[in-house]
Amino acid sequence: MDCLFVHSPKFNNYYRPLGAYTFINYMPMGVLALADLLTREGYETEVVHLGVEWIEDRGFSLLDYIGRTHPRIVAFPLHWHPQAYDVMEQARQVKEAFPEVFVLLGGLTASYYHREIVEQFSCVDAVIRGEGEIPLLRLVEAVRNSGALEQVPNLTWRRGEVVCENPLAYCASQEIVDGLCFTNFTLLKNHRTYIDWVLMPFFVKGFSKERNRLFFSLKTRMFDLMIGRGCPVNCTWCGGGRDAQRLIAGRRQVIFRDAERVLDSIREALRWGYETMHVCFDPYPQQPDYYLKLFARIREEALPVEFFFESYGLPTREFVDAFARTFGPRSLLALSPESGVEEVRRRNKGYAYTNQELWDCLAYIRDKGVKVDLFFGLGLPFERAEDLQETARLITRIRRHFPNVQGIRTFTIEMEPGAPWQRHPERFGIETNQLTFSDFSRIIKRKRRDLARSAIIYPGTSLISVRVPGRHSNRGCRRSGAAVFVLSIPMPAGRAHRSGGGCSAAPRP
Structure with missing residues (x-):
């Protein structure tokens, strides 16, 4: 071989x-x-x-x-x-x-x-x-x-x-990317197991394949659909943004696969038994022409496929209209406001927006009958403990007004190699011990995600956030994290601390 x-x-x-x-x-x-x-x-x-x-x-x-x-x-x-x-x-x-x-x-x-x-x-x-x-x-x-x-x-x-x-x-x-095949599963040993049973980023060892599917999956076979490469913006936590891709890969422009080649991948994935396409490539959320054409071709072909689409910003109304016409009730859009505080969002996201713009977008998506997942972050640069209360209030309001929002998830933000805050921690009020490869390897070796070692303590508040296994987006935007439960427990005042390595965010000036 x-x-x-x-x-x-x-x-x-x-x-x-x-x-x-x-x-x-x-x-x-x-x-x-x-x-x-x-x-x-x-x-x-x-x-x-x-x-x-x-x-x-x-x-x-x-x-x-x-x-x-x-x-x-x-x-x-x-x-x-x-x-x-x-x-x-x-x-x-x-x-x-x-x-x-x-x-x-x-x-x-x-x-x-x-x-x-x-x-x-x-x-x-x-x-x-x-x-x-x-x-x-x-x-x-x-x-x-x-x-x-x-x-x-x-x-x-x-x-x-x-x-x-x-x-x-x-x-x-x-041209080279258009010539690649992303669906040759015959080359993967035991590919049927991968397609049928690897349905989430984690697999609980003490559970059978069937119980993992029952309790820890979206109940659909989801294929990661390759759309393109590159990113025109930087988010503070992301190791796959514009500057990182220039440094790591020499990539200076965004490329999209030809829509017909993407359709080929969808057809082949469906033949392998996949039901839902997962897309995490949205470099120009306010310029949806590529996706409008792709969705039109999917309708022309009458392909029986659902979509899980992660938007880098807020989708336009034209995009939402086309999404609603193209896909069925199991499809959804994923939006990532990250924080309920607009200033925190502006200082961290490549494509930021106001809370009112988010609200108007959610209302339009609701009226079109499209489901939504929302993702918030915790431990963002420049974020203060009181900002978490504002995020919690926004989440409560959204739950009351938007029944089409299927899930609202909050994740701690992990340090990623090559991310702006990892390369230049001093610019973001960050102290980190994750600078070299050996740092990451050593921390990963000793890390155990139990409750005692997975808490962030916010000084002067009664909040402890506890990390549990959760989302790990392993596609275009390199962000990893874990779900967070916020518990109300009396705590003495003291310095914010993230256990098991990582970083501590200084208060916003």
């Missing part, structure tokens, strides 16, 4: 009422596309999802599987930072057992920390930075033919004791 892709979830997580669970079960949407690209170029390729293998066979051994399949390259996607410890541990074991195997990393987190990883982790032979289609093809060819690595774009690698950084010379064009 030429290349074995290995997706490793974060295996060791704990939440007291439910017990142990796996996290980061969704694969990055580009993994199947890269595997398919290699296959079409004549290279033998397979994808193994260690979480899926654990579900099907608790005794599955990656090392035994490598011993049977003999891959030249083992490629670990390291896209989201909660995977860091598990991915590096798997890479270490592979290299110790098979020193001749070329161990490769890719993804946003690996790209951001590419040099540190290659310098400090001898188990990793190379990291492909940024977007990987052409770099991966050239690397696989070089490894198969014992060729030189100097001509592989975007590659950070080791020559003896010297770390080499090849130029960041490749960033995919629309």
